[in-house]
Amino acid sequence: MGEADVPDAASADGARGRTIRAGIAVGLATGAYGISFGALSVAAGLDIWQTAVLSAVMFTGGSQFALIGVLASGGLAAGPAAIGSAVLLGSRNALYSVRMSPVIGSGWLRRLAAGWLTIDESTAVATAQSTPPLQRVGFWVTGISVFVAWNAMTLVGAFLGNALGDVRQYGLDAAAAAAFLGLLWPRLRALQPVAVAVGAAVVAVVLTPVVPPGIPVLAAALVAVVVGIANWWPQAPEQLPVNSTGAA
Amino acid sequence: MTAWHVVLIASIACVALKLVGYGVPATVLERPTPARVANLLTVALLSALIAVQTLARGTAIELDARIPALLVAAVLYAVRVPFVVVVLAAAAVAAAVRAVT
Incomplete structure (x- = not known):
């Protein structure tokens, strides 16, 4: 983007540009598993309009995947369980x-x-920025670009659903995990978040076979609460204020 | 309960949850412990989602092409390959592994 030509005095604009590009990149990548969601939702028995409403109104991928996952295995009889797991997964947004x-x-x-x-x-990109103005830019650019890409690609996926067949054949389920890893990666630069990440992953995997879908992820959040309150493996004090992730 | 009931009830509840936090006074987060817990919560939830999306199939643990895909993604992130490229590479690895197995 010709950044080599920009003088040092404009480095603030450079940081803003990097934040905007990061947000748009996340939006574009999210579209890749928006196709996956649209196709899986139709396969789970919802129609194209119901699928579109989920992406436009609920607009939180984990909950959407949880909802159609439960419907796919249990049908409409599992409606309350589907709502329950979507809400439990969505509680992290609070x-x-x-x-x-x-x-x-x-x-x-x-x-x-x-x-x-x-x-x-949007939260991950925002909290990875170093100053409040950049955090604001990161939040809005990421939120809007993900919203546009997610909804557009959900529709594409829903229409292509039957034609695509098994979306796993195209590796789109793995794309979802890789995208989440990209959001986690910049936060893993100190011992405390690394310990929490490992502990949370272990808790989620161990609980998966014994509790309903959605619960393992919520239970894993307790790892953060325990480590955070006890402040095990403490980070340097300057990394603690609210405007820092302690990572970036 | 129709499919529309499920879709609308769950959607409205999820939007309501997103709005809850904007009603909590900002001063709550100015103390070190809530701020630290909030930051670590994001880490814990992202990590748990990755683990579940990589290893779980419903309530079963299933080891498949998602694992090499995620390992490739980790290596690419470590050498600072851009986000979009990594996500596409992960999908390609999973698709390739499934094509040959």
Whole structure:
């Protein structure tokens, strides 16, 4: 993007540009598993409109995948369980919104829009930025680009659903995990988050065969609560303030 | 309960959860412990989602092409390959492994 020509005085613009490009890149990558969601949702028995409403209104991939996953195995009889697992997985967004609230600032309309766009991706890109203005830019650019890509590709996936057949054949399920890894990666630069990441993964995997879908991920959140309150493997004090992830 | 009931109830509940945090006073997060817990929660949930999406199939643990795909993704992130390229590479690895097995 010709950044080599930009003088040092414009380095703030450079940082802003990098944040914007990071947000758009996350949006584009999210589209890849938006196709996966659309196709899987139709395969699970929802129609194209129901699939589109999930992506537009619910707009939180983990919950959407949980919902159609339960419907796929249990049908409409499993409706309450499907709602339950979607809500339980979506409860992490409440924690993200607590985290994002001071970054977003005031104004009820802005906070309502921010609430809708508060997801793993927008929160992750925002909290990886070094200053509050960059965090704000990261949040909105990521939230809007993911919203556009996710909804567009959901529709594409829903229409292609029958033609695609098994989306696993195209590795789209693995794309979802790789995308989440990309969001986690910049946070793993200190011992404490690495320990929490490993502990959470172990808890989620161990619980998977013994509790309903959705619960393992929530139970894994307890690892963060315990380590955070006890402050095991503490980080350097300058990494603790609210505007730092302690990672980037 | 129709499919529309399931879709709409779950969607509205999830939006409501997203809005909850914007009603909590910002001062709550200015203390070190809540801030630390909030940051670590993101790490824990992302890590658990990765583990479940890589290893789980419903309530069963299933070791398949998703594992080499995720390992390739980790290596590519480690050498600073861009996000979009890594995600596409992971899908390609999983698809290739499934094609030959």
